[in-house]
Amino acid sequence: MLEVRSLTARYGAVPAVRGADLELAPGELVALVGANSAGKTTLLRSIMGLHGDRVGRIVVDGTDVSHSTAVGAARAGVAIVPQGRRLFHSLSVEEHFGLASGRRRGGPISVADVLEFFPGLARRRSVRAQALSGGEQQMLAIARAVLVGPKYVLMDEPTEGLAPFVVESVTRLIEHLPSLGIGVLVSDHGDGDLAARATRMYVMDRGAVAPHVAAGASAALVLDIQEGAVQ
Numbered sequence: 001m002l003e004v005r006s007l008t009a010r011y012g013a014v015p016a017v018r019g020a021d022l023e024l025a026p027g028e029l030v031a032l033v034g035a036n037s038a039g040k041t042t043l044l045r046s047i048m049g050l051h052g053d054r055v056g057r058i059v060v061d062g063t064d065v066s067h068s069t070a071v072g073a074a075r076a077g078v079a080i081v082p083q084g085r086r087l088f089h090s091l092s093v094e095e096h097f098g099l100a101s102g103r104r105r106g107g108p109i110s111v112a113d114v115l116e117f118f119p120g121l122a123r124r125r126s127v128r129a130q131a132l133s134g135g136e137q138q139m140l141a142i143a144r145a146v147l148v149g150p151k152y153v154l155m156d157e158p159t160e161g162l163a164p165f166v167v168e169s170v171t172r173l174i175e176h177l178p179s180l181g182i183g184v185l186v187s188d189h190g191d192g193d194l195a196a197r198a199t200r201m202y203v204m205d206r207g208a209v210a211p212h213v214a215a216g217a218s219a220a221l222v223l224d225i226q227e228g229a230v231q
């Protein structure tokens, strides 16, 4: 279980995440839904140890990573697909696979498995990341995260700005991961498919994470919650 308790994260004096509580179990697909600037990116980066200015408790399968860097969170079994992808621009697709596989901590997914979901990447293995399309870059960022063999994957708006056929491939892989026992926390604006497919959903508003809502809640309901119309 990945557990987050009373997590507050700031930029200078300004809190972007305010006392957030959430849980992610192995094999769950959980959505973190919120409008622009709600604090989703900051929360995911804080869990991963990429945002240092944070207080609260983060425990991964019994290991306390509240004060860890990203290396500590990764060792505990967490991976992130960050906004902006953060690929190595001069490295090829194949070299990204090699780096991720070199850091592999076991786990059920191989390069061949990933390429079944992303056949377009198979044809681009020798191409540098900087020459890939946005959709291909996003597929590579997701592939890199899952090839490390994480128990929990944090994905920051993974389908944002992608062409519909790429959204479909990415969504299929995201939905497959829980069947392998991997817990997936995916941030989203709530207007796409992903939130509706999640097992559970948290709604984030101005830094606060509301208690979770049942699976399949519609985007309209989420918006109502954000506007305070539904408790």
Ligand code: ATP
Pocket: 011, 016, 034, 035, 036, 037, 038, 039, 040, 041, 042, 043
């Ligand atoms: P989006 O859906 O637009 O990606 P988000 O829900 O991920 O938004 P964050 O990016 O975490 O939200 O931003 C939360 C708050 O923190 C916002 O008010 C934002 O302006 C502020 N913020 C984000 N990054 C910084 C930064 N580097 N310095 C100062 N404030 C920041």
